[in-house]
Amino acid sequence: MDTAALHTLFGALSSRRGGESTAIELPGADLAAAHLRCADLQGANLAGARLDGAKLTGANLGGARLDAASLVNADLTGADLRWADLSGALLGGALLAAADLRGAKLPRSLSSAGSLVGARVDPSACARSGFEEEAILALASAGASFDDIASFPSPLRDALASADAVPESAARSRRPAAPDSRRMEAAPDSRRMEAAPDSRQMEAAPDSRRMEAAWSSQRSSAPPESQRIPESQRMPPATDVPRQGVARRAAGEREPPAVRRAAVSGGPRRAPDAPQLARSTELRLALSGGALLLVLAAAVALAKIPPRGLLLAAHAGSALGAALLTFALPLVGAERNAPRSLGARLVLAAFAATLVYGLDPSRLAVFRLRATLASGDAAQRSTAVRLLARSGHRSFDGLDLSGLDLSRADLSQSSFRNARLAGADLSGAALMESTFGTADLTAANLRGADLTGTDAEQATGWELAACDAATELPGEGACLLGHPVRASQPSGDTTARSAHEGAAPAGAL
DSSP states (O other): OOHHHHHHHHHHHHHHHTTOOOOOBOTTOBOTTOBOTTOBOTTOBOTTOBOTTOBOTTOBOTTOBOTTOBOTTOBOTTOBOTTOBOTTOBOTTOBOTTOBOTTOBOOGGGGGSSBOTTOEEOHHHHHHHTOOHHHHHHHHHTTOEESOGGGSOHHHHHHHHHTTOSOHHHHHHTSOOOOOHHHHHHSOHHHHHHHHHHHHHHHHSOHHHHHHHHHHHHHHTOOOGGGOOOGGGSOOGGGGHHHHHHHHHHTTOOOOHHHHHHHHHOSOOOOOOOOSSOHHHHHHHHHHHHHHHHHHHHHHHHOSSOOHHHHHHHHHHHHHHHHHHGGGSOOTTTTTOHHHHHHHHHHHHHHHHHHHHHHOGGGGHHHHHHHHHHHSOHHHHHHHHHHHHHTTOOBOTTOBOTTOBOTTOBOTTOBOTTOBOTTOBOTTOBOTTOBOTTOBOTTOBOTTOBOTTOOGGGSBTGGGSBOOTTOBOSTTOEEETTEEEOTTSOHHHHHHHHHHHHSOOTTOO
């Protein structure tokens, strides 16, 4: 026995007892001889697990995955295995007495179980397991009982009824109610007197005459023509079974057990609620959602400059794709309450769509724009810089932006550390509070640009950049002769020095 797996299982069971919906994922675990009586294992994934000799009496295994599991000599008496997957499971010597196997996918080795007395099976379980008539009759002979035998073919239905393979509770629920003696006592004396001779005659008459008299009394008390039920709305021909039984008794024949069983069990029982959406439909929806996400991702990846319409489609389409992908997740107990399971699926899909929409997957276009900065032409690179800055990604450290047309671009609070901006057109650009560090601004066009609050004076080639009177330089810098002057070199001293250098020598008049 795997003690770690057993510790994990007990922790999950404790959480479930506390009201949490903890998933149990223990495929292939070794839980041989584990004591799990009345354990809540609903929807657990125990595929391929080793449960030989385990005590699972009264355990809730509804919707659990037990495919290819080993349950040799396991005690599953009274366990709830509705809609569980037992395909390929080994059940040699397993005790399945009074177990509920309705809707389950059963293995071929079910006949090797130690006990099937009272185990409940229905046509949906037989259909999912691919059982033929011989296998169904073998289960009936082993003591299993079948619900809703009316959906079986007539010969098989009669054989199961004659083999007493119908649960006794179903037979009792379909027996006609006894007459209300209190209503007879409360009736007027004349009506009681009229009924009394008939009852005495019925008691004194033989069986055939008593049954015929009962049928004649029912025909005499039939509703008037205006209240009769039309032929199209009447019950199926199964109501003629009592008449056939009366005829057989009148002729002195013994009624077959199959007919008696059909008369007692009545019409077909309502099958358990099936899921609103078939599993194949859910998987197709999930595949369509995944395909939508792949198409949108490919479109964004292939467009060097993703247009705004494509980004909006990626934003909304990714939310829809994520919502559809949630249909691939299995829901525990979906077959038991179909409307509730569909509501849970819709809530989960809405949650996934809201989450993905809030994360805005269209921001992944940033990676494509950065790739364009490294491989696109000058126009594409200029557009990529503008789009990145507009979407809030303002880090251009180490990038080659030389010669790009960035005029009138909003590049405020951007980072250009070690970037190459030589010859770039930054005229009229908003560069407030940006960081340049050791960026290269040689021959950059800064005419009309706003560089307040920046450290552009520390950039390489700062004196060789072009400026004009409309350029807002950082600090106390000034534009002299079309080029910026560092703040550490006062403009007045520079002007005086230039005037002095240009003045004629003394005495040279």
